[in-house]
Amino acid sequence: MVSETKLNPEQYKKLSNIVYKASGVVLNEKKYNLLVARLAKRMRLTNMDSVSDYIRLISKSQDEFTEFIDATTTNHTFFFRENKHCEFLIKTMDRTKPLKIWSAASSSGEEAFSIAVQFLANSFSFNIHATDISGSMLKKGQRAIYSKEKMDKMPTYILHSYFQNGKGKWHDHVKVKPEVQKLVTFEKFNLLSDTPFDTYDIIFCRNVMIYFDTPTRQKVVTSLCKALKPGGYFFVGMSENLHGLEHNLSVVLPSGYKK
Numbered sequence: 001m002v003s004e005t006k007l008n009p010e011q012y013k014k015l016s017n018i019v020y021k022a023s024g025v026v027l028n029e030k031k032y033n034l035l036v037a038r039l040a041k042r043m044r045l046t047n048m049d050s051v052s053d054y055i056r057l058i059s060k061s062q063d064e065f066t067e068f069i070d071a072t073t074t075n076h077t078f079f080f081r082e083n084k085h086c087e088f089l090i091k092t093m094d095r096t097k098p099l100k101i102w103s104a105a106s107s108s109g110e111e112a113f114s115i116a117v118q119f120l121a122n123s124f125s126f127n128i129h130a131t132d133i134s135g136s137m138l139k140k141g142q143r144a145i146y147s148k149e150k151m152d153k154m155p156t157y158i159l160h161s162y163f164q165n166g167k168g169k170w171h172d173h174v175k176v177k178p179e180v181q182k183l184v185t186f187e188k189f190n191l192l193s194d195t196p197f198d199t200y201d202i203i204f205c206r207n208v209m210i211y212f213d214t215p216t217r218q219k220v221v222t223s224l225c226k227a228l229k230p231g232g233y234f235f236v237g238m239s240e241n242l243h244g245l246e247h248n249l250s251v252v253l254p255s256g257y258k259k
Contacts, residue, residue: 005040007032011051015039018058022069023133024192024216038071070134075207077107079114079146080153082206085235086115088253089202090122092233099126102200104191104224105208106130109141110150112184113176115204117162120180129198131189138186144176191220196227203228206255207237218245225249228259 007015015035016027027035039054046064048054058065080086093099099119103112112130119126132138145166151159151174163174191208203224209217225247228234234249234257236242241255249257 005036005043005051007036007039007051011055014055019069019072022065022192023073023190024213024220025073025211026213026216027072035072039068042068042071066135070136073133073211075107077110077207078150078153079110081111081114082238082255083114083118083153084253085204085206085256086118088256089233090118090124093124093201095122095124097125097201099124099201100198101126101128101202102196102198102204102227103128103130104189104203104205106132106137106141106186107134108137108146109144109184109186110146111204111206112141112186113144113180114154116180116183117158120162120183121158126183128184129200130184130186132186133188133190135188138188141184141186144181145170145173146176148172148174191223192216196223199227199229200232201229202233202235204235206235207240209236210240214244217242221245221247225259230259232259233257234259 012032012035019025019027039051042064043049043051043054046054046057048057058068101115103115106112109130112128116126116128130141132141149172159174162177162180164177165171166173166175191205205220205224209220212220221242224234233252236255238255242249242257247257249259252258
């Protein structure tokens with residue numbers, strides 16, 4: 001039964017290696033239950049009874065391979081998470097200069113829209129490029145509908161100004177207003193294998209490198225630094241840092257750097 005899915009050491013190692021090679025995410029022994037839960041869900045949806053059969057499936061089907069990587073790399077997020085970085089930028093950046101911002105691990109869009117509504121409220125001119133490896137998360141960002149429970153840290157005036165309340169079955173959800181949505185573009189991007197095609201004044205890459213090993217973090221940071229304009233700002237998650245990595249950035253606040 002899929003509900004009783006278990007992995008032998010060889011299967012766990014094989015699936016972990018598949019995830020690592022595709023996304024850079026390290027699934028160590030502590031992530032066993034997470035991998036099994038995500039795997040069991042995909043096996044149910046594909047009517048697979050055997051882990052071995054599912055491994056063969058993802059070796060043959062690019063679509064299911066993508067779904068599997070998507071399922072194992074999706075992470076929790078919410079609005080105004082670790083907002084001190086945004087508050088710093090609002091105090092620091094020149095409002096007369098159009099800004100290009102990259103949310104480089106945007107998940108379902110909460111980070112990108114959190115930045116957008118605050119920059120709008122403070123009269124900045126900007127656009128945000130939001131990218132993620134997960135196609136399903138990007139679709140959620142493009143849909144721009146969120147549960148109100150993700151809004152706990154958001155000031156009421158921001159919520160009223162830039163979001164529309166849902167009605168009927170959507171009464172406990174809000175939708176980002178069109179004037180905000182048009183400032184954020186969503187696109188699939190693999191931090192490990194894709195090459196940035198633009199340069200940015202500000203790059204956020206938060207709460208994703210904690211899942212990478214040191215060689216992968218170095219590769220990602222090197223790539224992102226090349227995409228950061230001189231004088232630009234780079235932010236990682238509050239539980240992350242760039243210690244032990246080679247880069248051309250200076251620390252300006254906890255988990256915040258300047259080129």
